[in-house]
Amino acid sequence: MDKKGEYNISKAIQVQQKLCRERNFPHFAPEDGRCWCCNKNIYEEIGWKYDSASHRHVQVPLDSDQVGFTTGITVEKAGEEFITGCPHCSRTYCD
Numbered sequence: 001m002d003k004k005g006e007y008n009i010s011k012a013i014q015v016q017q018k019l020c021r022e023r024n025f026p027h028f029a030p031e032d033g034r035c036w037c038c039n040k041n042i043y044e045e046i047g048w049k050y051d052s053a054s055h056r057h058v059q060v061p062l063d064s065d066q067v068g069f070t071t072g073i074t075v076e077k078a079g080e081e082f083i084t085g086c087p088h089c090s091r092t093y094c095d
């Protein structure tokens with residue numbers, strides 16, 4: 001498991017906007033963080049498990065013991081990396 005950072009939607013939006021401004025990079029991430037493709041917030045932690053019956057990843061509550069892995073962008077990551085796609089559904093925002 002990755003080292004966990006802090007999840008905070010409004011803070012993450014702020015630091016991502018700041019990063020883009022500072023480096024003169026276009027801001028690809030949705031303004032409010034909500035992915036228009038999967039409807040989840042990219043700055044929110046989502047828990048997943050692999051469902052072997054359907055061969056798909058299905059969302060499970062974060063406190064469930066079924067969580068295999070989680071996706072989402074932490075404040076730390078939003079302050080260091082340009083966000084060009086959704087961590088949950090892998091949709092790219094570049095095109």
Ligand SMILES: [Zn+2]
Nearest residue numbers: 035038086089
């Ligand atoms: Zn998405």
